[in-house]
Amino acid sequence: MAHSARRKDCPELPDFSLLKRLARDQLIYLLEQLPGKKDLFIEADLMSPLDRIANVSTLKQHEVHKLYKVEHKPVVSTSDQLCFLIRPRIQTVKWICDVANADKAAGKFRRYKIIFTPQKFYACEAVLEEQGIFGDVTTDEWAFNLLPLDDDIISLELPEFFRDNFLAGDQRWVRTAGSALHLLHSLYGPFSKIYGIGRCSKMAYESWREQVEEGEQRTHQAEIGKVFLIDRDVDFVTPLCSQVVYEGLVDDIFRIKCGCVEFGPEVTSSDKSMKVMLNSQDKVFNEIRNEHFSNVFGFLSQKARNLQTAYDKRRGMDIKQMKTFVSEELKGLKQEHRLLSLHIGASESIMKKKTKQDFQELLKTEHSLLEGFEIRECISFIEEHINRQVSMIESLRLLCLLSITENGLLPKDFRSLKAQYLQSYGVDHLLTFANLRQLGLLVEQQPGETLTVMESKVGKLVNDKTAGKLTDAFSSLAKKSNFRALSRKLNLVPKSDEEYDLRVPRDMAYIFSGAYVPLSCKLIEQVLDRDGWTGLEEVTRLLNGHEFAVSGSTGGDSKTKSDAQRIILVMFLGGCTFSEISALRFLGRERGYKFIVVTTAITNSSRLLEALLDNHA
């Protein structure tokens, strides 16, 4: 297989189940603060994470009578004690106020308790006060910051982090991120080195330092050596690309929610949908999750053959052998069989969608954009994409990708593409465009900018071009972007003329069919190699700075525990994709590291863009 471990000395990962236990114990403690039978209302997007921490029977043990989803409708509960487990959102708090006030008006006496997770905000309490029920409710905080999704993935499950922080400029979650880091530090630290890039990363780092200084210091054996913090807005290109690694594809097509995916009837080849946990416990999945999709079928069929051979052993067995076979092997085989057929089903379903002409052309366009090649054709493709109304999100994704890779669109294209998009999907997307512009995802080229870029780059390029092509060079120079410069500096786009064997990946580019090394992961690789940002000054300038590298408090004994030094925690503020995780796993195997990915949420192109939509559909 492609990923035969290249280095055998990868260190062991720390055990993160402790985080779950901590969260569960704290929740139980909070529930017991409201003794007696109570009905529990849970915010919709907390349902899945909660399920991973404490199941229904655990809740029932602690006198939770009925469970409801928060639906912003009048409650039908008959219990005289209501407990609300919510995110600190003003709308939800307002709804609770309405519930309480309605009870008051009806002369009903109830006890209310609000558990905010991961923390409460003053604004929420202000709403309680404004609505006149501050005295009627008790509030608590459930510091449920970190949910381990897998052995090496921990999620804060805060998708709104992205929009709040990067679009609205609301920094309320920074402290949450800091606290999460603090918790990891106190359980698995002390960290010996912290690197980071991005404004939010820096603030999260500072918030964490503050909390370290306030709290008492405990020294114990470090289990995590280094930390890398990165803002999502440092690299928007990677999450906007189509994912072609199995796990990423499954996420793009079926949407993995909290480490769990629901396969529809077309996958399960029955008439029912099925929920499947996707993590390293699933032996089949674990072997294909990081594979380029083109390899997956071959692997699965090999696996199927092996399975058949294992089944075939039955033939010619005597009774005794049969007995041991049934008791020892059969169950495992059955299980594997079941998983195998599921993943084959999923792959077939993906194949149906993704091997069509359209998808190939889509990928070709993406790769052209990344390379900065045949941009005109790409624009026509996008135009047609919009005109034919293939997909609202996909079109938007291509527009953004075009804009970032080209450092903005030419005014003419910018207008015409936007106008066509509005005709297709409604004028309310004006607001979406305003959002995208604010984030720099979809912008118009500034006339002044092109000049300066040209001045700085012209020297180098003229040598390469013959005089006859100079005019071409100028027109393409006008479109030189930061992404291009970065791509050249960091060698993000491998030369296209070489054949890239996806079975034996040679670098992280394999996650995008060899067309592009994800910027975020490349930065991590470079900084780890250089133990800091020296030599990357030009790169950080292009990324608008805010980089830092700080040695931790205990530098002295770091050498003795070299294993921990090779465990690296990467924290994505604003979300990360499965492709990036796959790339980091690859890097880890290459260099003998183990990466732990902490993210505010798992994201992909659709989630990223949906967070920025402002239409009213």
Add this chain to the structure above:
Amino acid sequence: MAFITATWNPLGEAFYRKSELYEMCWSIRDGLRDSLVAAAPYGGPIALLREPHRRSPSSRPQLEIYSASGVSITSFPWKSGPVVQLGWTVSDELLCVQEDGSVLIYDLFGSFKRHFSMGQEVVQNQVLEAKVFHSPYGTGVAIVTGSFRFTLATNIDDLKLRRLPEVPGLQGKPSCWVVLTQDRQTKVLLSTGPELYILDNTSCTAVCPPGLSPQAGSVVHMSVSFSYKYLALFTDTGHLWTGSSHLQEKLSEVDTKKSTPPKQMVWCRRPKSQQPSVVLMWDKLLMVAGVCNDTIQFPIEDPCVLVGELDGVRIISSTNQELLQEVPLVCQDIFKIASMAPGALLLEAHREYEKSSQKADEYLREIKEQSMLGEAVRQCVEAAGHEYDTNTQKSLLRAASFGKCFLTDFSPDPFVSTCRELRVLNAVRESSVGLPLTHTQFKQMTLQVLIDRLVYRQFYPLAIEICRYLKIPDYQGVSRVLKHWASCKVQQKDLSDEAIARAVCVKVGDSPGVSYSHIAAKAYECGRTELAIKLLDFEARSGEQVPLLLKMKRSQLALSKAVESGDTDLVYTVVTYLKNEMNRGDFFMTLRNQPVALSLYRQFCKLQEQETLKDLYNQDDDHQELANYYVTASYREKRLESRLSLLQSAVDEYNKAKNEFAAKATEDEMRLLRFQRKLDDEKGAGLLGLSLQATMEALLALGLHKQAEQLYRDFRVPDKRYWWLKLKSLAEKEEWEELEKFSKSKKSPIGYLAFVEVCMKCNNKYEAKKYVSKVTPEQKVKAHLAISDLEGAADAAIERKNESEMGVVLSRCSVSDRLLIDRLNRARASAAKK
């Protein structure tokens, strides 16, 4: 050392000693005569009011405050009304009870703190006598008024005045009275001459001390012990009755043979006292009267003041101060002449040892034979604690240390702690500090309180030294002292803000537990706002700075500090505060300079106060956002007219923002809405709110081609888009004839392959074939393949001599197409040759 007993006087079984504490540092011209004097227990300060009754305004009486050793702390002329009584509270504040019933409270340094009144009724009747007393509830004041009524306040910090019931038949000043605290109640015991009464909250009870001889006469002086357990009564015939303060038990009755009542009478006891006694003072005589009917008499020359202590009586005269106490048992054991107690032997053994005499060994053996060495060491250590003279302390401790060497499993803790405590006590007993505490008092008082008292007296360096020496954790020790020091420092009016801030910063540094914001708050209290701001700058936690800054009305600064802290809750708190404090314009201006706060507030407004949001954008002239706001608002409107008017506002704002594109798009939307409305009204098409594309789709689906055409022209829909749309729509409705007509209307901008594909999608191969011929040569192969016409595809590919296209066709061929495969292969081979 033998002469230690020289100052001892036997009283019954016990001994009493009088040891000098200080030569007083003060110089008082007229001695203590004609002065009101109050000295606080536990070595507290002394307050002195000269000639309190002189009333001429030209020469006001002088109020002086001294430390216990007579070092002047402050002195100022008394400007208020005549004072009846002075007294000290448990926290070293001076109470001055005035004739009119008001009580003025001063701190140790003579600055006025506050005052309270003992009731309106007193103003007229005046205070005849007052007493300040201490109880577990704090410091209390009791007065008797001109109408011979008593009023009590048990705790002046939680003032509740209680007027006690009338005493029957009391027609003049009671001859004497005391305040008792018993059974969690405060009572007054008074003598009217022949009668004794106990006054409590509700009743007045006549009482009779048990065993008081009838011929003893009436009580003219009384005194209660430090612990309120014992009572002493002095009668006009010179009899002294002592007993329990419950008046249920008699200890003794002594005939002092004095007919005048003493000027002062104070109990002299100690915990585990063998022989409690009462000290009585007349003009020239001091008498110690014990329970055993014995007395000791000392002549005195000067007027003195007696101060009752936990374990003795301090005698303050104008020249010196002495401590009169019962000699502790352990000291008796060691120092009594010819004592054979183990401690005494050990002391002797050590003395011989120092002389290098072998007698040391003999003494040691003697102790060891009785296996009393441990006891001997213990005695020496304990006795050292009780001794005031440092030489005696040393020799006792050396002896203990010597004895300890011969013991194997003896805990060193008591020895070590006694050494340390004595060092601290000797330091505070220094005349310059003037806290003459005994070890017993120190233990009762606790180290914490001692440090507090030192801090209160502003002996900061000493307090810090003690904290460091005793290794008190910084939080309770050094930091606490520094905090007080800094709070005091900021009040120094003669220093500049700059100098104080620097001094504080240098000393305090970043000691744990000292909060700069706390110090700054103190500075602000003293009216030094600038200093407070300077000090706040040293505060590391920005969050801590915010509340004070708000209090000082530095809201801008508070906001930026809150933003700096990164705590959005704090930012929000300030924003809410500002919102209520400022007028709207200023508020918005302030926010404008703080993007973080602004975006936070915007978020809030988006959810809570849409209107404010509009104002906010208006204020900023942020036309772009304002326009976006109108667009958002338009979607909340149900009625078309209001929706259009909102959109018109959006257009205006977009124009102001020079966003022509958005303005145009919005105008188009308005046009579209009107168009949709018209059609909805006419045809009931249900178009309102659809996008342009969806509208055209709907129109085509309804067969309203003309209207669709109109939109296509009006909105300059790209040809390609329109062709795609129409193509799909016609195919879906299977209007093949119409489609053919459409295809011929002009040259297709999307080519004809699209026609083929769309037809095939609708499973109409027949129609699809019609368009294959029109496809451009490059797409021919694709077109033929689309309708699964392999032959045609092969022909086209061969004709174009395109190898890869031939390959594509080949890959689609199945085994049955042998002929075709051969043909293709041949063609490919020939193409490859060229």
